[in-house]
Amino acid sequence: MIAKISATENLGGALGYNFKKVEKGEANILLTAELYQSKEGRYTMEDVLADMEALIPKNCRTKKTVFHCSLNPHPDEKLSDEQLTQIAKEYMEALGYGNQPYIVFKHNDIAREHIHIVSLRIDGEGKKINDKFEKRRSKQITDTLERKYDLIPSSKVADKAVEETPKIDITRGNIKEQVASALRMVLKHYRFCSLGELNAILSAYNLTVEEIKTEFRGKKYEGLVYVPTDDKGDKVSSPIHASDIGRGVGYTAVQNRMQKSKQAIKPLISIIRYRVLQTMRTSPKTEEELRQRLEEQGLRVVIRKNESGRIYGSTFIDDEVGVALNGSRLGKGYAANVFNTYFSNPMHNPFLDEALYGSPSVRLEQIDKTQALFQSLEDGDNLVDELIESMADGSFLSTGNDDWKETAWQRKLRRQNKVNIKRRKH
Incomplete structure (x- = not known):
């Protein structure tokens, strides 16, 4: 189960998004806590909004007073309303919101049923609910709930998305939607520190990214465009500007992802x-043989050559862990020119030189320690999930096309409801 938490100051927008779904028959209210119910047993947008607004002090120092969270079970999971209600109760209690007013909506407008919870981040005295390490604690809570109710682990959602994301095929039409779907999966699952490493990942989906720089009226602008390719890497369609897809795939978001990845990859x-x-050290004679043997190690390699056939770049990808590393990032002994020299004369293998690369036993001891460190980081700090959740515009990055449409619609409704609220106040 994956939890997506956001903090906002727009209570009308958060409630409006969910109540609009209810009005359209695409959602229903599962649970409420400390909220007014009409004589007919109904809850209305106006009543819930008034209830929650009344609890927010006029001079409240906390700007983002609204807690909005979605809990997303594995797509293959089929849970009853009673189970979802109980899970929502236990989740809010464990996160520290058990005594807060909140409302739980079940969304059924897409195949993957999920719930949304709207609450307040301040208590009756105007004090902020403890949100220290909130996303880390949330992950620990959802992990506990998965074990308690024997749910499919959330880690399998990412694995399934990686396996099921198809290559871009311009003959299928809807090119922008295909590109957006592939990017959402890649930017959520993988870590990389350069556009070259990102391109190595995207090549598996017949896609490439290019940085563009321009100047207008003396001001410099930087951006990204995404271009569909064929299996050989040749461009087969017009570039699609990142702004036409969403902020989550734009220049700033990708730069933030690369910056945060630098810390995450160190143990890897x-x-x-x-x-x-x-x-x-098994002395593969050809590049194809190298690829096959790396696959046995759980790695994929992307080798880049110039027109003369010289290797000028190599990137090693672990699809399971979700990381791409250029050879030079592994160390000088793994730079492109080393592999180019080796494949020019496979009879001379520098990787067998223990003076340069160390003995296998020492290396194995070091790797065991590093793996233990990495496991400690994953178990104790949920490092990968923290990076995913803290990404710029992280709400955009999901594993399905419908999530993207949902987020876009949510933004629209928030703007509309914010305007309506202002009008009512006047």
Whole structure:
């Protein structure tokens, strides 16, 4: 189960988005806590909004007073309303919102049923509910709930998305939607520190990204465009500007992703370096043989060549963990020119030189320590999930096309409801 938490100051927008779904028959109210109910047993947008607004002090120092969360079970999970209600109760209690007013909506407008919860981040005295390490604690809570109710682990959602995301095929039409779907999966699941590493990942989906720089009236602008390709990497369609897809795939968001990835990959570098070294010490004679042996190590390699056939870049990708590392990031001994020299003369294998690359036993001892460190980071701090949730405009990055439409619609409704609220106040 994946929880997506957001903090906002727009209570009308958060409630309006969900009540609009109810009005259209695309959602229903599962549960409420500390909220007014009419004599007919109904809850209305106006009553719930008035109830919650009355609890927010006029001079409240907390700007983003609204808690909005969606709980997303695995797509293959089929839960009853009673189960979802109980899960919502236990989740809010464990996160510290058990005594808060809140309302739970079940959305059924897409195949993957999920729930949304709207609450307040301040208590009756105007004090902020503790949100320290909120997303980390949320992950621990959902993990506990998965075990308690024997749910499909949320980690399998990402694995399934990676496996099921198809290559871009311009003959199928809807090119922008195909590109958006692939990007959502990649930017959510993978870590990378350069556009070159990102391109190595995108190549598996017949897609490439290019940085564009322009100047207008003396001001410099930077952006990204995404271009569909064929299996050989040749462009087969017009570029699609990132702004036509959404902020979550734009220049700033990708730069933020790369910056945050630099810390996350540190424990992984020595792990992948060791696996590459072990593979190269088997002395593969051809690039294809190298690819096959790396696959046995759980790695994929993308080799880049210039027109003369010289290797000028290599990127090693672990699809399961979700990381891409250029050879140079592994160390000088794994730079492109080393692989170019090796494949020019496979009889001479520098990777067998223990003076340069160390002995296998020492390397193995080091990798065991690093793997233990990485496991500690994953278990104790949920590092990967923290990075995903803290991404710029993270709400955009989901695993299905319908989530993207939902988020766009949510933004629209928030703007509309904000205007309506202002009008009512006047």
